[in-house]
Amino acid sequence: MIVLENISKEFKSKNGIVKAVNNVNIHVKKGEIHGVIGYSGAGKSTLIRCVNLLEKPTEGKVFINGKEATSLPLPKLREVRNKIGMIFQGFNLLKTATVYDNIAIPLKLLGYDQTEVKTRVNKYLEIVGLTDKHNNYPNQLSGGQKQRVAIARALAQEPEVLLSDEATSALDPETTDSILELLLKINRELGITILLITHEMNVIQKICDYVYVMENGEVVEQNSAINLFTKPSHTTTKKFLNTISQRNLPPTLISQLNVSGAVTRLTFVGESTGKPLIAEVSQKFNVQPNILTANIIELKNGIVGNIVIHLIGVQDQVNAAIKFLEDHGVGTEDLEGQS
Structure with a gap:
């Protein structure tokens, strides 16, 4: 057109x-x-x-x-x-x-x-x-x-x-x-x-x-x-x-976090938005999820959920948890070092 x-x-x-x-x-x-x-x-x-x-x-x-x-x-x-x-x-x-x-x-x-x-x-x-x-x-x-x-x-x-x-x-x-x-x-x-x-x-x-x-x-x-x-x-x-969802965490918050584990943005879209995946992660792996921020954005053609999470645990368990989320359609982005 x-x-x-x-x-x-x-x-x-x-x-x-x-x-x-x-x-x-x-x-x-x-x-x-x-x-x-x-x-x-x-x-x-x-x-x-x-x-x-x-x-x-x-x-x-x-x-x-x-x-x-x-x-x-x-x-x-x-x-x-x-x-x-x-x-x-x-x-x-x-x-x-x-x-x-x-x-x-x-x-x-x-x-x-x-x-x-x-x-x-x-x-x-x-x-x-x-x-x-x-x-x-x-x-x-x-x-x-x-x-x-x-x-x-x-x-x-x-x-x-x-x-x-x-x-x-x-x-x-x-x-x-x-x-x-x-x-x-x-x-x-x-x-x-x-x-x-x-x-x-x-x-x-x-x-x-x-x-x-x-x-x-x-x-x-x-x-x-x-x-x-x-x-x-x-x-x-x-x-x-x-401007519509806080993607960057305040540096003061990051500095207060336990250094073990990973600070990660999780993006849920489509079927993944309706699944209790974070609860499953805490049950399947030896990690503790600490939710720092969360929001849902409704678009014309779908819903996007964003959660910034601090996964506390030893690195191999954190990596396995993140891979589990990715395998279930969740987007992940490492936020450590952001300032």
């Missing part, structure tokens, strides 16, 4: 050429939700604007539903853009227009007749849960309601693709969750493919099938959401994961 092939984007500045995006490749399959995460300045906003050619790539090709958008003349490009909806952090609503008109005006500009405009406005206001707000103005709405109007406006053109540019960054956590649930509903019920950018790991956690981690204009790690949360490899990815 969305394919970015070797995309690079350069800007000229007084200090020379700035490469905001460097040789990025992304493939979003139809009906999936993919997320691009990175810190400020990583290049993710530039990247998403390359998808609908609001920013024309310096190098590379953009394919939307099999059509190479980068080579199309402007009239044909407009046709492709009509199938791409976009929502923004700042909502971009007309302050002097009602909720109805904020959705209706773009449709009128596209040439739809009054009957079709009314049908679409009513349909998508119902989908976003704002059927009672037709005549309200943006200053009469909460932040979450404004974003719902912006989503309804994007949906009213009945796109095949929805781009989300930090759409929840200006919202409180509870409202963010409600908007993410709405995006999941849109994806599930309307079959719309979604590509979003964010700097919030909880957004990735709740709705994404696949994740790209960006740093300095490049994708430094990519994987399915469940694999990224269970086996992160890049330092930046691990930093993001640490």
Whole structure:
């Protein structure tokens, strides 16, 4: 559905050429939700604007539903853009227009007749849960309601693709969750493919099938959401994961531990999440498990459990216990020496 092939984007500045995006490749399959995460300045906003050619790539090709958008003349490009909806952090609503008109005006500009405009406005206001707000103005709405109007406006053109540019960054956590649930509903019920950018790991956690981690204009790690949360490899990815679950133990805690044994992170996914494996370890081997931290992360397509454990015992018994856990599908990571 969305394919970015070797995309690079350069800007000229007084200090020379700035490469905001460097040789990025992304493939979003139809009906999936993919997320691009990175810190400020990583290049993710530039990247998403390359998808609908609001920013024309310096190098590379953009394919939307099999059509190479980068080579199309402007009239044909407009046709492709009509199938791409976009929502923004700042909502971009007309302050002097009602909720109805904020959705209706773009449709009128596209040439739809009054009957079709009314049908679409009513349909998508119902989908976003704002059927009672037709005549309200943006200053009469909460932040979450404004974003719902912006989503309804994007949906009213009945796109095949929805781009989300930090759409929840200006919202409180509870409202963010409600908007993410709405995006999941849109994806599930309307079959719309979604590509979003964010700097919030909880957004990735709740709705994404696949994740790209960006740093300095490049994708430094990519994987399915469940694999990224269970086996992160890049330092930046691990930093993001640490914002929703404490992956690094305080050095003072490590220094207080008995030096015998091992400090290990256990990652449970799939069937292993429902088994009492730690209890079995203490029964089968001459080790004492001391649980230091634990959490469960619910993803769109599964559950990941993380436990940091201090296995106290002689080394051969500790090694045997860890092998037993690995043989039963538990991921292990040695944390000794972390500081």
